[in-house]
Amino acid sequence: MRKLLFILSLLPSLAWGQQIMKPLGSFNKDTVKLGELFEYALVYRHPPLQEAILPDSSYNFAPFELVQKKFTPTITRAGISTDSVVYVLRTFETAPVQQLHLPVFVLQNEDTIQVFTETKAVVLEQQVLQVQEPLVLKSETNLMLVPERFDWPRLLVWIVAVVVFFSLIWLIFGKVIQTNYKLYRLRKDYLYFASRYNAHVDRFVKSGSTQSVEKAVSLWKNYLTRLERSAINSFTTKEIVTYYNDDEEVNNALRLCDKAIYGNALTAADTETKRAQTKLKRFAKNRYKVQRELIRNVKNKR
Structure with a gap:
């Protein structure tokens, strides 16, 4: 059931x-x-x-x-x-x-x-109940101002292209550019030193001031400090002569300048002091040439 x-x-x-x-x-x-x-x-x-x-x-x-x-x-x-x-x-x-x-x-x-x-x-639902015949066309001839849009993608492409270009230039010519820039700075630094040094020497010749001799020697030491990358401006005369392997010309020139600065003996030694300053300038120029040749030799070895 x-x-x-x-x-x-x-x-x-x-x-x-x-x-x-x-x-x-x-x-x-x-x-x-x-x-x-x-x-x-x-x-x-x-x-x-x-x-x-x-x-x-x-x-x-x-x-x-x-x-x-x-x-x-x-x-x-x-x-x-x-x-x-x-x-x-x-x-x-x-x-x-x-x-x-x-x-x-x-x-x-x-x-x-x-x-x-x-x-x-x-x-x-009809929105237009009556259509006018013939149709009247409304013309609009005024120009509409369209805001200018900055082309960021194109800017990005240019930035990338410039970076790649200069990267290739640096990769190929980077060492040459660095060497030439060092030579340029070396020459510019020497010309600046020579100009100021000559001004102190001329001032000494005209006035016989010991301050001009002291400033000239101080400028000479500071220039060699930058050129040799050594603390020559803190050396004594004896230490400087030792640093340059007992160079006789440097020894005589510095001692004459020290005598003029600290001994106030300029009445009969104006000519000797001027010659001593000329020797110091010539020595600085020779050291500049040595450094210049060292940089050029590094360039040629590459």
């Missing part, structure tokens, strides 16, 4: 599973405007075991355009599953009445069946 009741209770479900229901579709408004967004709701009820596919964005909704779709997950209650989706549409067609019916694709017995909704229609 219980088996019979169970079989009888399954008969409605079996009968439901054999039939394919018609989907329901409807617009949310009867009248629409050109380009206005409106909705079309599609609902399909079917047995839980039946597979159904609703149209997606690849479907042609003509004469409407699909803007967005809103799917609702399948809901199953009392042995009936419900699939639903809301399509957001718009139209740019000018037909006064526009219709739509959508299919639901049902998979059954290894085959696909299309089941369409009933055709629903919307009325296009």
Whole structure:
């Protein structure tokens, strides 16, 4: 008896599973405007075991355009599953009445069946009630100012090109450029020294001032300090002579200058002091030439 009741209770479900229901579709408004967004709701009820596919964005909704779709997950209650989706549409067609019916694709017995909704229609609201004939065209001949936009991509390309160019130049000629720059600075430094040194010597010759001799010697020591990269300006006369391998000319010249500075013995020694200053200048020039040749030899070895 219980088996019979169970079989009888399954008969409605079996009968439901054999039939394919018609989907329901409807617009949310009867009248629409050109380009206005409106909705079309599609609902399909079917047995839980039946597979159904609703149209997606690849479907042609003509004469409407699909803007967005809103799917609702399948809901199953009392042995009936419900699939639903809301399509957001718009139209740019000018037909006064526009219709739509959508299919639901049902998979059954290894085959696909299309089941369409009933055709629903919307009325296009006319915005222009009267058209003047002939049409009057309005001309606009004023130029519109367009703000100039800076071409950043082109600037970036130029920057990269310049960096690459100068990098190649430095890679190829970098050592030569460095050497020539050192020679230029060396010569410029010597000319500056010689100019100031001659001014002190001339001042000494005209006035016989010991301060001019002291300034000339101090300038000479500072120049050699930079040239030799050694603290010669802090050396005593004896230490300087030792540094230059007991050079006799440097020894005599510095001692005469020291005598003039600290001994105030200039009345009979003006000529000797001037010669001593000339020797110091000649020695500085020779040291400049030595350093210049060292830099050039390094250049030639490369």
